[in-house]
Amino acid sequence: MSEQLKLVDRWPEQTTRGHTIPGSRYTAKDFMTQEWEGMWTKVWLLLGREAELPNPGDWQMEEIGTEEVLMVRQKEGDVKAFYNVCQHRGNPLVSESKGTILRRFVCKYHSWAFLPDGTLNFAPDKEDFPEGNPCGKVRLQELRCETFAGFIWVNMDPECQSLKSYLGPIWDDWHARDIQSWQRTMANTMWLPCNWKIVLDNFNESYHVPTVHQGATPDTDRKAIRGHIDTYFKETQFDLSDEGHNRMVMKGGFGVGSTDEAGNILEPLASQLRHWDIDPEDLKGRPEDIREALQAAKRKLGVERGYTHYDKIPDAQFTDAFHYTLFPNFAVSVWSDGFHFLRARPHRDDP
Template sequence: MVRQKDGGVKAFYNVCQHRGNPLVSEPKGTVLRRFVCKYHSWAFLPDGTLNFAPDKEDFPEGNPCNKVTLEEVRCETFAGFIWVNMDPDCISLQKFLGPIWDDWEARNVDTWQRTMANSMWLPCNWKVVLDNFNESYHVPTVHQGATPDTDRKAIRGNIDTYFKETRFDLSDEGHNRMVMKGGFGVGQTDVDGNIIDPLASELRYWEIDPSDFKGRP
């Protein structure tokens, strides 16, 4: 993916159009002006156009410069993310996202700041995890025993673990979402009321001392 002069982003297969050598080997970085292939020095501009080839007049088909371009991949920018689709005939991102597009646009998602990121390796299909996050039926069984009694009362007070106010939507495009009444989640304090991770880390990120909120997460 390459930033363009107009601020947009283009995506290309990392394949030199001469003999198929990988054009870049670094996962990210910058180039001064052109991507130069390390095999025979063909050089491509950030918009994918071939700009230089050694001995260009010797090619039987004629000078390839300004004719040959890198192979582009469908790429759109929306909500602060860069979206890539390997299918050149795919529908537009807006059509694919359907109502999600309007929701995210209304909430100005591109201005949001990430405060925490978790990565984890689970030996299962990733859809199993998403499936779990789209139902709260398991919450009273799985999470209740793991939290102190004070937390459990608060959970009952702030989060509807019995679906009374939780809404599940499925769009025609196939996306789904769960809308749950706000509140703090399970396992935020230890038995003495001290705030524990991940809430403690989030508070420290915002330069708030978790101990100031002991017993009242």
């Protein structure tokens, strides 16, 4: 058996400030400008998924604030990122969100053409330029680009630190996983009439879960486990990193919210137990024992059933919620068999 990744070790202890945040940070245009100039253009941004660019010439364009970033798979296999701007008159090179080029990107203004590596390959009437033929000399403006865990990360700051340094302990948490091979099954994009931080604030805590998702009231015992995840703050592990990221681990798989008054285990939990050769009747009236039973069954049967990555993860990740918030705008929950993530982006000009 491979060495299991120790995800539950605590990160170094951090001191929280605990001061209030003024509402102007969510509404003021001057603060929006400060964020753009001092943060968005300086941090590593998750802008794409490698699996969406399987072949050389495949490209994807993503908007972030006032910029458009063009990511292109190279013939050598790596991914390069450029501003989606023709270097002649500043016209956008592409207007769609993704596609494939057979040879080059052609600007629809003056037909300047750029190869996938950003080099200008063709310009009409090139002999008419006083400075000489621009082909081979002019290039699209390139951004720092790295790939990790199957994601494409881009930084607008040419002097930025490496992605590994930026991610800190998250790099180690994810490095031994096979996240890079996981395939996207669903994606949805929507505009919300609020500041981008409102969305991230919600996914950065579990304080709302008992009320919003479990129907808690002022009379509810918040220490009691009411669903399949224990959201009580004293039972939740919170970790903060020097790099500005955080991790939240909540124990799950209890089944308390999936039983009837007689103690029978309801669907879909019952089917999940049967899938792992556990008879729900054996756990009738014992929802608190479901977590360990599932962990033991997945550990015993997982690899032989094709879940080859199971020998690299701790028992806790078979049932528990491992939630990460990556500064500034990426929230992801990693489970044993997949993940779901949320990415919030700023509007071009409206806070």
